[in-house]
Amino acid sequence: MKFTATPQEQLQIVTTGVVDLIDRAELLAKLEKSFASGKPLVVKLGADPSAPDIHLGHTVVLQKMRQFQALGHEVVFLIGDFTGRVGDPTGRKKTRPALTEEEVFANAETYKSQIGKILDLQKTRIEFNSRWLAPLNFVDILKLTSQYTVARMLERDDFANRYKNQIPISIVEFLYPLMQGYDSVALKADVELGGVDQTFNLLVGRDLQRSYGQPPQVIMTLPILEGLDGKDKMSKSLGNYVGINETPEQIFGKLMSIPDEIMGKYFELLTDLSIPELQEVKRRACSEPKAVKVQLAHRIAAQYHGEAAAVQAEAGFEKMFGKSGDGLPEQIEESKLSAPPEGLPLIRILVMAGLAPSGGEARRLIQQGGVRIDQQKQPDQNRMFQRGESFVLQAGKRGFRKVVLE
């Protein structure tokens, strides 16, 4: 392998935007060695197999992976299937069900199709940590655990807080950082990437590599992206995310709903704007926030679906919410419902069309004026509809369904 960029140039590219880099000198030394020998660095990124939906938050670190990849290094996308199979004892109520082999395989495929939007799959190595974790026996595990102390584990913020607040910490949780660190040993990783919240785990990897006689990996942490609510980090379980598999319309719409304050950060972490462009955007964000937000939504939609789709998504948005629009989305999903001879009451229809989770919820929506039929507010919860009728049903601001009774 021949590198086109010099170690210094590579260092420059690869360290922009990182929060923590441990250690800069080590990284440069690794880059130099790799440049001289023609041997690419092994760059590791771990992924949780139980949540195979990749959202914009994940892309921050994936983009960093792509930079390494573009420079000619070997990126390893590591799926923590073993961890997933063990399950998570922390959430007592919702014990994470151990994933079956089929599920792991299916999730891996899902991952591939998604990370392919950012990484070059041809050049991406995909690994499963069960390959080396499953064969370990108790002696191996004792050796692994003897490398670490409880006091050092309690250095992790999360553990320290829970310990202080008398919230349970399972022994197994102490093993997770060790397992993750052992992954680095097994892969002989040169660099491991992760969000800043992963700092502790990444550091454990360094320590373990040293214990096992390997040169320690360089760790690089990247900023955590806030979710659509602008408060918590973007995550599927909080529902404040934009999945990269979503339609351009969904991506556009969701991005338009973020708080103004985080627009700058989104531009910074999710687009490839240059520094001067970023400054320009941040300046305009105060004077014309709407236009800037549209630009953001457009740009990101285009990144994943192309310019044409982004243009269309923007037009659809205007049609729906703009001053001159008619308040209807471009595409409305259709529900064919079979009605009994006596007809269907509105409440039932809302539930059957998937616009309300229960009858009570549907009733509430109607009572509060959140339900429209063909754009007309519909206050009568008992209104009956007969076979052959069809109309556009709207629940709340965003729930639309074309209902056809048959």
Add this chain to the structure above:
RNA sequence: GGAGAGAUGCCCGAGUGGCUAAAGGGGGCAGACUGUAAAUCUGUUGGCUAGCGCCUACGGUGGUUCAAAUCCACCUCUCUCCA
């Protein structure tokens, strides 16, 4: 192993026999206002029901009682201190 504290709805948290589908807050949802932003105000937030009402619910099981989230017994789990 010993002593003590605790487990309540999506989350936090009040509630020590009936007026408790359970205060209050957070979050969610809807409405008004708007830029599908923020802030603010209003309503709402277990299920079934047009409604009366019925069912399910306060870690689990059983018991006392006309009546239990509340009292008793056992069990499970968590935390603290001692060893």
